[in-house]
Amino acid sequence: MKHIRNFCIIAHIDHGKSTLADRLLEYTQTIEKKAMQSQVLDDMDLERERGITIKSHAIQMKYNYRGSEYILNLIDTPGHVDFSYEVSRSIAACEGALLIVDATQGIQAQTISNLYMALENNLEIIPVLNKIDLTNAMIEETEDQIIDLLSCKKTDILRTSGKTGEGIISLLDTIVEKIPAPEGDAKAPLQALIFDSVFNAFRGIVAYFKIINGSIKKGDQVKFVATGKEYEANEVGILKLSMIPKKEITCGEVGYIISGIKTSKEVKVGDTITHVKRPCNLAIDGFKEIKPMVFAGVYPIKSENFENLRSSLEKLQLNDASLTFQAESSIALGFGFRCGFLGLLHMEIIQERLYREFNMDVITTIPNVSYKVYDKQGHYKEVHNPAGLPDPILIDYIEEPFIRASIITNIKYIGSIMTLCLSKRGILIKQNYISGDRIEIIYDLPLSEIVIDFYDKLKSISKGYASFDYHMQDYHPSKLVKLDILLNGEPIDALSTLTYIDNAVNFGRRMCEKLKELIPRQQFDIAIQASIGTKIIARETIKAVRKDVTAKCYGGDITRKRKLLEKQKEGKKRMKQVGNVEVPQKAFFAVLKLN
Numbered sequence: 308m309k310h311i312r313n314f315c316i317i318a319h320i321d322h323g324k325s326t327l328a329d330r331l332l333e334y335t336q337t338i339e340k341k342a343m344q345s346q347v348l349d350d351m352d353l354e355r356e357r358g359i360t361i362k363s364h365a366i367q368m369k370y371n372y373r374g375s376e377y378i379l380n381l382i383d384t385p386g387h388v389d390f391s392y393e394v395s396r397s398i399a400a401c402e403g404a405l406l407i408v409d410a411t412q413g414i415q416a417q418t419i420s421n422l423y424m425a426l427e428n429n430l431e432i433i434p435v436l437n438k439i440d441l442t443n444a445m446i447e448e449t450e451d452q453i454i455d456l457l458s459c460k461k462t463d464i465l466r467t468s469g470k471t472g473e474g475i476i477s478l479l480d481t482i483v484e485k486i487p488a489p490e491g492d493a494k495a496p497l498q499a500l501i502f503d504s505v506f507n508a509f510r511g512i513v514a515y516f517k518i519i520n521g522s523i524k525k526g527d528q529v530k531f532v533a534t535g536k537e538y539e540a541n542e543v544g545i546l547k548l549s550m551i552p553k554k555e556i557t558c559g560e561v562g563y564i565i566s567g568i569k570t571s572k573e574v575k576v577g578d579t580i581t582h583v584k585r586p587c588n589l590a591i592d593g594f595k596e597i598k599p600m601v602f603a604g605v606y607p608i609k610s611e612n613f614e615n616l617r618s619s620l621e622k623l624q625l626n627d628a629s630l631t632f633q634a635e636s637s638i639a640l641g642f643g644f645r646c647g648f649l650g651l652l653h654m655e656i657i658q659e660r661l662y663r664e665f666n667m668d669v670i671t672t673i674p675n676v677s678y679k680v681y682d683k684q685g686h687y688k689e690v691h692n693p694a695g696l697p698d699p700i701l702i703d704y705i706e707e708p709f710i711r712a713s714i715i716t717n718i719k720y721i722g723s724i725m726t727l728c729l730s731k732r733g734i735l736i737k738q739n740y741i742s743g744d745r746i747e748i749i750y751d752l753p754l755s756e757i758v759i760d761f762y763d764k765l766k767s768i769s770k771g772y773a774s775f776d777y778h779m780q781d782y783h784p785s786k787l788v789k790l791d792i793l794l795n796g797e798p799i800d801a802l803s804t805l806t807y808i809d810n811a812v813n814f815g816r817r818m819c820e821k822l823k824e825l826i827p828r829q830q831f832d833i834a835i836q837a838s839i840g841t842k843i844i845a846r847e848t849i850k851a852v853r854k855d856v857t858a859k860c861y862g863g864d865i866t867r868k869r870k871l872l873e874k875q876k877e878g879k880k881r882m883k884q885v886g887n888v889e890v891p892q893k894a895f896f897a898v899l900k901l902n
């Protein structure tokens with residue numbers, strides 16, 4: 308055990324974690340150079356295409372340090388704020404963390420939030436200044452920022468380039484020297500922490516764990532403490548690029564287990580695995596239950612796919628413990644699920660994964676936050692869907708969630724950022740000078756204002772030089788009203804939103820204008836109206852069109868005609884028949900596209 312090092316890589320988004328992980332794998336010869344492709348751990352197509360890490364990835368390396376062989380278990384983690392839950396779980400399986408800072412960017416918001424998470428878990432931090440090969444690297448300045456942040460010495464900071472490989476060997480040496488070996492008692496009863504799980508089409512459900520005490524052998528009878536279920540360990544092994552079966556996994560190691568688990572409900576991330584005979588006395592402290600921040604309806608395009616969608620969501624939940632879902636029905640969209648996400652990027656990724664991994668084509672509705680709706684007796688009910696809001700006569704007041712946001716930027720953008728925060732009903736809490744012309748501002752803001760377009764606006768007004776992180780703060784009373792959208796006089800429940808009273812009329816007007824752009828013309832006029840209660844506050848009309856796409860192909864060419872019709876059918880994908888109107892997916896997102 309004294310030759311094991313478990314560590315993760317944490318950083319702000321795009322500071323170079325995955326590229327640095329590639330170099331570590333290459334220099335330890337875990338992957339042959341010719342098999343090496345960039346960001347090798349980001350194995351989901353979606354991760355490669357977008358160049359972001361969505362899931363944490365664990366991999367074992369071997370490294371020879373002064374004549375002794377060490378096992379290094381590396382966990383690469385995502386940088387985006389929506390996936391910070393992945394980071395928190397990886398951290399729990401490690402004793403150390405490499406804190407990567409991009410030398411051209413300096414310390415950013417997620418550098419700080421991920422560092423705090425690592426410190427709370429008592430991890431040994433190795434500060435790494437990365438991308439030093441770039442000519443615009445601000446080496447001295449960024450090192451000063453790191454020294455201020457960590458109260459470390461200049462000599463503690465390693466300088467690396469994930470691109471050229473500079474500094475990688477001394478980084479590997481430092482990992483062995485500084486990160487403590489896992490503690491634990493190999494002879495004690497088995498206690499293994501499940502930190503992730505995945506559904507594998509060939510092997511069934513695979514759970515990833517770290518052994519805190521004891522050891523586990525193939526064929527052992529094991530029990531999952533939280534669920535009380537017992538299994539035989541059909542296969543145990545370690546994680547390299549693929550799963551490598553082993554006879555035994557011992558104390559301090561990271562591994563996987565396949566044990567004939569039937570349903571996703573049986574595996575809880577944060578649960579403890581122990582032996583049926585000689586079980587441990589205590590379960591390991593699990594993880595904080597994660598609460599989704601953003602909710603949206605997810606509906607199958609074809610209503611007969613409802614049950615398939617349920618089983619796909621269950622499988623996805625195995626691999627993504629932060630996803631929640633509950634069946635609901637909508638007058639407009641039929642049967643579907645109200646899903647809870649950590650943010651908009653998370654929501655987008657789930658929709659894409661449903662499509663790619665499970666062939667499920669779905670419509671997602673306007674996202675909203677969760678509200679606490681109080682009645683006149685002082686009782687409250689959490690509402691995750693504006694359509695489910697009680698009758699206004701029964702409501703005393705509504706509370707909405709506020710977040711505390713940290714924004715780090717150059718001082719020259721501070722004025723326009725403050726104006727933005729004010730327009731989003733923000734309350735300034737304080738300002739901290741970081742160094743030179745960089746400043747951190749702390750704001751309390753309603754989460755509903757953040758989920759829509761805050762981040763894009765922040766990026767554009769700061770020309771990309773502002774980073775942003777947030778955590779849930781509290782619920783506060785707000786003056787909110789429900790805004791309904793009607794198509795040809797029919798209220799479309801899936802388009803209802805709760806909005807701040809002073810902005811409601813303007814918001815309703817802009818929604819109608821946007822929907823007019825997004826809903827294609829059909830063979831009859833479509834009236835789009837916005838209403839608050841029974842009062843209509845805005846209206847637009849989409850004029851009828853007679854659409855015969857084949858009209859241009861006079862007579863003859865039947866294949867061409869067929870092609871055109873096929874194309875038109877394609878266009879109907881991700882459309883939903885709502886009453887007599889065909890509504891495209893993008894219309895349900897109209898609110899995100901308001902100018």
Ligand SMILES: Nc1nc2c(ncn2[C@@H]2O[C@H](COP(=O)(O)OP(=O)(O)OP(=O)(O)O)[C@@H](O)[C@H]2O)c(=O)[nH]1
Nearest residue numbers: 320321322323324325326359360386438468469470
């Ligand atoms: N010049 C230079 N470019 C680098 C270096 N490290 C990473 N990059 C580039 O920086 C970009 C981001 O690198 P990634 O490794 O994907 O960053 P990441 O931190 O894993 O990103 P997320 O997982 O999305 O948070 C890519 O375009 C890399 O090619 C480096 O040391 N030097």
